[in-house]
Amino acid sequence: MNISSSDLKQVIVFQRATDEELQLILKNSIVRMVEENGFFFFQGDSANYLYVLVRGRAKLLQASPQGQQVSLRIIHPWQMFGALGAVRQEATYPATAQALEESSALAIESGFLRALVEKNPRISFDLMTLMTTYIQEMQARYRELATERVEQRVANALIRLAGQSGLKSSKEAGIELSFSRQDVAEMTGTTLYTISRLLSEWERQGYIETGRERITILKPHDLVRIAENLEK
Amino acid sequence: MNISSSDLKQVIVFQRATDEELQLILKNSIVRMVEENGFFFFQGDSANYLYVLVRGRAKLLQASPQGQQVSLRIIHPWQMFGALGAVRQEATYPATAQALEESSALAIESGFLRALVEKNPRISFDLMTLMTTYIQEMQARYRELATERVEQRVANALIRLAGQSGLKSSKEAGIELSFSRQDVAEMTGTTLYTISRLLSEWERQGYIETGRERITILKPHDLVRIAENLEK
């Protein structure tokens, strides 16, 4: 896998970096390949690298002391992950990054990134802006988890996923998502069983079509209606 | 209320600002006084100011479209709030800030802050570091809400509040917190009724003592035990 500096421009935080800086980033990083279900790093590992996904898909997980886990975010190509730990010196990753399918990521040395951020205020500002969007998204999801019922949370999660990763497959065929029931449960703070029952019901209603590790959204508008939950 | 530049050094993000910068900050800001239950800003307002609380206590709320609300954070003196909106140009506040008691805050013009951040990389870096702590806290609370039972979440919330705002009142008398049952419910994603029942039970057990808008922690260690929930 060869990565050029023009590829790196797809990373929001590097959009305003100079070509020299991009070259330097490439020089101070390595590509790591991870097979399906493999890990880029674990919660608690010392945060020596910041990653940019270049191929595949991954998820960011947080585990409770008892071992239950929630999914914080799905990572798509050219998105950064592990940046939180990388900003502060001697930090550890607050979450685990696991590949959903065979994936590759550029691993940039944390120390190098810190130096870069110090020298280039535009990169620093863009990274900060990215962080504000994370905070807002987490706040919104927190509110959702606290105030909304499972139906609405799941509808919202599917809508969000459709917007991020949805491939409009052959026309009329709907938006296809590749996630297991367990994955969706971890994203919405519920259980595998409840998701299975809910998706079955939605399939009966004709809103979606399901398969093994696959959900195809046929009627996005109906999901939006459920997410908004006008009646109580 | 007169604020000196040395007061401002208590603000984490301004610790490494120069005296000149601090003077400039004061020159570009005004003090706003808000009575109990009053608002500094509402979710959706255009984010023209970033605030630093100088006196009193406030909470940051996020409301659902149906009007239910959750508390995202309790704000104590010399903490910043409304910073998220202030970083990006033409943003709106993602949450509402309401005073828990008569409070004053320094309102700093967003545009001025943006300029300051651009000029002083240390401030920018410290602000970014502060944001990483918010993200981590929100992620941790999200996980907690998704995986833990009410008892544990409430115990955790009280422990957190005790650490932040707890006054060790007269020795042996425990740590006193001033929050209504409704406040605690909004912090933990549950209801007024459940909090009331739970606190009554804990009072019977002797862990806490309660009153109108008051919770006194007598046995912090027992709360920690509940929060950790070793048995299922």
Place this chain on the structure above:
DNA sequence: ATAGTTATTTGCGCCAGCGCAAAGACAGAT
């Protein structure tokens, strides 16, 4: 094909927590 592995579905019983309603407690104002 066949066997083994992993993902999904569904019946069933259960209970944590919700939320109404009404009573009680507390604090401030007149």
Place this chain on the structure above:
DNA sequence: ATCTGTCTTTGCGCTGGCGCAAATAACTAT
């Protein structure tokens, strides 16, 4: 001292969602 508004408590019934268990379906490797 009494009134008024707000906060808190508690009985009661209910239900959304959990989670076990067992069957079934779908994919993988031999």
